[in-house]
Amino acid sequence: MTTLNSSGGASEARILGIGTYRPTRVVPNDELVEAIDSSDEWIQQRSGIKERRFAGPDETVQSMSVAAGRQALERSSIEAAQIDCVVVATISHMMQTPAIATAIAHDLGSDAPAFDISAACAGFCHGLALASDMVRGGSAKHVLVVGVEKLTDITSLTDRGTAFIFADGAGAAVVGPSEDVGIGPVVWGSDGEQYDLIRMNEDWRDVLAQQTPEMPHLVMQGSAVFRWASFAMAKIGQQTLDKTGITVDDLDVFVPHQANMRIIDAMARTMKIPAHVKIARDIAQQGNTSAASVPLALGRMIDDGEARTGDVALLIAFGAGLSYAAQVVKVP
Ligand code: UT7
Numbered sequence: 001m002t003t004l005n006s007s008g009g010a011s012e013a014r015i016l017g018i019g020t021y022r023p024t025r026v027v028p029n030d031e032l033v034e035a036i037d038s039s040d041e042w043i044q045q046r047s048g049i050k051e052r053r054f055a056g057p058d059e060t061v062q063s064m065s066v067a068a069g070r071q072a073l074e075r076s077s078i079e080a081a082q083i084d085c086v087v088v089a090t091i092s093h094m095m096q097t098p099a100i101a102t103a104i105a106h107d108l109g110s111d112a113p114a115f116d117i118s119a120a121c122a123g124f125c126h127g128l129a130l131a132s133d134m135v136r137g138g139s140a141k142h143v144l145v146v147g148v149e150k151l152t153d154i155t156s157l158t159d160r161g162t163a164f165i166f167a168d169g170a171g172a173a174v175v176g177p178s179e180d181v182g183i184g185p186v187v188w189g190s191d192g193e194q195y196d197l198i199r200m201n202e203d204w205r206d207v208l209a210q211q212t213p214e215m216p217h218l219v220m221q222g223s224a225v226f227r228w229a230s231f232a233m234a235k236i237g238q239q240t241l242d243k244t245g246i247t248v249d250d251l252d253v254f255v256p257h258q259a260n261m262r263i264i265d266a267m268a269r270t271m272k273i274p275a276h277v278k279i280a281r282d283i284a285q286q287g288n289t290s291a292a293s294v295p296l297a298l299g300r301m302i303d304d305g306e307a308r309t310g311d312v313a314l315l316i317a318f319g320a321g322l323s324y325a326a327q328v329v330k331v332p
Contacts, residue, residue: 009138013131013175014182015332016078016142019071020299021064021170022286023055029164036160043164048261052167052287055150061093061100064170065148066107068295072144073108075332076174080109083174084140087130088116089123089147089291091320092154104146112140120198121257121319122188123147123291124171128315129186129325131175146172147291154200156217165260166218167287171295173332180330184244187236188325194228197221198320229263229318234270237316240326251277252311253301253331257318258283258293267316278306290319298331307331 028051029040043049055064065088073080086108088101093116101114119126124147131143151166175183198220207213233256241247254277256264261283268279280297289296294317301307309331316326 007138009136010141010177011136012178012181013135014178014180015329016174016176017072017075017332018295018299018302019068019073019075019172020296021067021071022296023053023059023064023168025054025056026051027054032157032164035158036163038160038164046262047165048264048281048283049164049287050284052285053169054152055168059150059168061090061148061150062103062107064150064168065100065104065146065172068148068170068172069104069108069144069146072172072174076176078142078174078176082142083108083110083112083144085112085131085134085143086110086114087127087143087145088114089119089127089145090116090149091118091120091123091290092149092151094153108144119323119325120321121259121288121290121293122317122321122323122325124294125186125315125317125325125327126188128173128175128183128327128329129188132183132186135175135177142174142176144172144174146170147293147295149290149292151218151290154215154217159217159219161222162218162220165288167289169286169289169292169296171292171299173295182330184240184328186325186327187240187243190324191322194224194322197225197322226260226263228322229259230266231270233316233318233324234267236324236326237267237271237314240314240316240328244328246312246328248273248277250312251314253278253280253307253313255280255294255298255301255313255315257316258286258297259288259319293317302331
């Protein structure tokens with residue numbers, strides 16, 4: 001009987017390094033409030049956002065990803081030629097095809113397979129799950145996972161429910177082989193019954209059928225998403241700990257998707273996250289950057305010394321779809 005070669009694979013996978021890129025322009029609440037009849041006080045109270053970063057014309061989905069990717073490679077001591085796959089999570093690459101991942105790989109000096117995934121704010125954690133499985137399954141030794149958004153291209157600054165929330169940036173992680181478990185089992189899923197809660201306001205064909213077509217933009221039923229995120233996602237966090245075989249007491253770091261400071265607090269309360277656990281609160285300075293939010297938040301904690309090498313971190317991301325993904329990782 002003919003036997004085929006196995007694809008091999010490492011026994012476990014881990015994050016080797018994280019890189020980030022934050023656009024240079026800082027936009028305080030005061031700059032946005034007039035167009036949406038709001039106030040700095042309201043925005044801070046309801047969302048925890050003080051300021052965010054908006055990308056300029058030269059800060060593109062591609063360039064921000066390359067900057068974050070390059071830093072992740074440097075911090076992992078990995079050359080571009082060692083990357084076997086590039087996975088880019090984004091909803092704001094403005095070309096239907098080709099995927100932006102191939103251009104990002106090329107700019108980094110890699111000709112590895114490269115593709116985009118669309119899982120909105122949950123995209124980075126989806127990418128991390130795929131990367132971990134690739135490394136353990138043998139289809140790649142090193143995978144670069146990028147979460148990137150230029151949401152200002154698809155946000156209306158006159159939409160009261162979203163203008164003050166969404167922002168721009170990129171985060172990246174290199175995933176590679178490990179002897180110990182560095183990325184725990186993923187808990188992920190979707191709730192398509194709530195497909196309409198966060199979406200583009202119009203389909204391209206409907207836009208083009210109009211006499212004066214306007215760029216479509218994101219719309220969100222904020223309070224319905226808020227309720228879902230605050231309660232359903234705390235359960236997913238607990239399921240993730242159970243599947244990993246740890247409890248909240250074993251955590252050092254908690255990095256929920258940076259959607260709203262009140263959601264972060266509600267999840268921490270519901271999950272009874274102990275006081276010693278450091279909680280990511282990047283949203284105050286960065287706003288909600290969808291697929292980039294988890295790596296940006298973890299990156300800030302590493303840079304500030306709040307998260308240290310070997311720390312146990314629960315990542316949990318959720319958003320449009322509705323979709324979600326969570327896993328426990330060891331901080332690189
Ligand atoms: O990243 C993907 C996942 N996204 C999320 O998880 C986001 C979840 N949702 C949220 O973060 C919150 O729903 C928002 C921050 C978007 C809104 O906060 P909220 O507490 O849910 O506000 P609301 O929509 O229930 O509105 C409360 C009040 C209303 O006034 P009345 O009816 O109570 O008099 C609104 O008209 O606040 C008013 N309002 C505003 N006031 C000032 C709504 N938007 C604004 C605004 N400025 N921008």
